[in-house]
Amino acid sequence: MWFPSYFTLFLLHYCVVGEEKHPSVIIVGAGASGIAAATKLLENSFTNITILEAEDRIGGRIHSVKFAEGLVDLGAEHCYGRKENAVYELAKDYDVLEEFDFSFENNIYCSDGSKLNSSISQDLNKIIFELFEKKYEGNETSKSTGDVFKERFNSSILPKYEGDKKNVQILKEALKFSDGQISLFNGASSWSDVSAKTDIITNNDAFVWKGVGFKTIINILMKSYPDSKNKLDIDDKIHLKKKVQKISWDQNQSVSVLTADNTTYTADYVIFTPSAGVLKKHQDTLFEPKLPSEKKNAIENTGYGSITKLFVTYSTKWWKDDDKLFSFFWTGEDTNLVNFGEGLTKKKMSWITQIRELIKVHHNPNVWSVWISGHKLSEIENLPDETLKNGVNYAVKKFLGETRNVTDVTKILKSTWTIDENFLGGTSYVKTGAYKSDESIQDKLAEPVTNAAGKARLLFAGEATHSTLYASVQGAIESGHREAKRIIEFYVKSKQ
Structure with a gap:
């Protein structure tokens, strides 16, 4: 009988050591x-x-849902670039991505129903995409993207049309259009909010998902795609509907986390990944003790905003086979609230003037996405669906009704990132004036917090903590890998 008892003790000892x-x-x-x-x-x-x-x-800000005859992505939707892209590297061998040209050149329509002059369209497209790719080599760190756009616009575009009264008048509206496009690319309320100087890496190549949705990248990470038999043992480690209320991080040996249902969890390390919007709103109540001043400053100096997407269906196809994207160029008289009076207004401008683009959803027949940027997105997201449908009908017919027999929207689905308390927005950016060549706001945000014993127990990840790939899923993935590796390195050093 002594052997089983000894063996049991051995197993217990082995398991404890293993833990x-x-x-x-x-x-x-x-x-x-x-x-x-x-x-x-x-x-x-x-x-x-x-x-x-x-x-x-x-999934977080990746949210693929069934709509009409396929999937739509309420959050992250497109994959940009082959290089420096964890998403592309993870997905490239599974035939789930296809290239797509997101340039709006020659696809800009005016609110009087005409198509924008192709020369002006090309000129605007060139500068906007240069700034989207952050091609600003100046040393002035206090300039906004809007400042640099205006400089290039005044020096390279306006002189070309001097004396051309018709196009000069149109160019007066071009600044408003370009502000809308740049705010859309950056998830900001205005191009004045976005620093022209950043360290972000951008790529021209753009990809869409071939009917499987961005959620596929989560499945690839968990190894449940393409074969669910290979899935990592992760399901029982995920606890849903567990909103964190308090993180006590200055204990000697551990960190404790209290959730809204009054459950306390304790561990050696905590990796905090929620959005910069959640950090901005709840940093003073979420952490005990409060975060150090350096961390608080990094949170406050991180730009954070959103866009709103509407997905709409049509019972009848009114578009041409090669129609993929339309950009909306609102002219002065049409930005006033004249014929459409439903919903939010600001300075006599209807919310529908913040509709920037209409993009065909791939692999989902009869579905288009409507992209909205600018101010008061939370109010727009709170509008009734019927008001949103009427607004889209009004705008699309106004822009495209001269050339296409546009029908009414039959169904609509909206994103609500701005009003969702678990996100409070969608994406980070570098605020005007916040860039420093020798000190990255994102790196400061990413630094672990050390307790009184000098131990780093509270770690931070998320797209906003990546200095060169912020505002992207690839940045989010790399930041998660970074913090996991940090913990692994801590462990290795502790055993040396």
């Missing part, structure tokens, strides 16, 4: 960065992981 071998980790948020961190830890045999997610689903 102590790797630290415990709580990951707050099951978006791209949280799942990336968890899967990287699991792949390195760190299995004592708990993932706390406030929503009733995983």
Whole structure:
């Protein structure tokens, strides 16, 4: 009888040592960065992981849902670039991506129903995409994207049309159009908010998902795609509807996390991945003790905004086969609230003047996405669906009704990132005046917080913490991998 008892003691000892071998980790948020961190830890045999997610689903700002005859992406939708792109590298071998040209050159329509002069369209497209790719080599760090656009516009475009009264009048409206496009690209309220100087890496190549939705990247990370039999042992580690209320991080040996249902979780490390919007609103109540001043300054100096997307269906096809994208150029008299009076207005301008683009949804017949940027997105997202449908009908017919027999929207689905308390927006950017050549706001945001014993127990991930790939899923994934590797390195050093 002595042998089984000895063997049992041996197994118990082995299991305890095994548990102590790797630290415990709580990951707050099951978006791209949280799942990336968890899967990287699991792949390195760190299995004592708990993932706390406030929503009733995983994915975070990746949210692919069924709509009409296929999927639509309410959040992250497009994959940009082959290089420096974790999303592309993970997905490239599975035939789930296809290239798409997002240039609006020669696809800009005016609100009087005409198509914008092709020469002006090309000129605007050139400058806007130069700034989208952050091609500003000047040393002035206080300039906004709007400042630099106006400089290039005044020096390279206006002189070409001097004396051309018709086009000079149109060019007066071009600044408003360009502001809308740049605010759309950056998720900001205005181009004045966005720094012209950043360290971001951008790529010309753009890809859309071939009917499978951006959620596929989450499945690839978890190794459940393409074969679910290979899925990592992660499901039982994810706890949904667990909104975090308090993180106590200055304890000597551990960090404790309190959720809204009054459950307390304790671990050696916490990786915090929610949005910069959540950090901005809740930093003073979420962390105990409050975060150091350097971290608070980084949070406050991080730009954070959103766009709103509407997905609409039509019972009858009114577009041509090669129609993929329309950009809307609102002229002065049409920005006033004249014929459309439903919903929000600002300075006599209807919310529909913030509709920037209409884009065909790939692999989903009869579905288009309507892209909205600018001010008061939370009010727009709170508008009734019927008002939104009427607004889209009015705008699309106004711009395209002269050349196409536009029919009415039959169904509509809207994103609500701005008003969702678990996100409070969609994407980060570098605020005007916040850029420093020797000190990245994103790097400051990414720095772990050390407790009184000098131990880094509270770590930060998410797209806003990546200095060169912020505002992207690839940035979010890389940040999750970064923090997982940090914990692994801490462990290796502790054993040396």
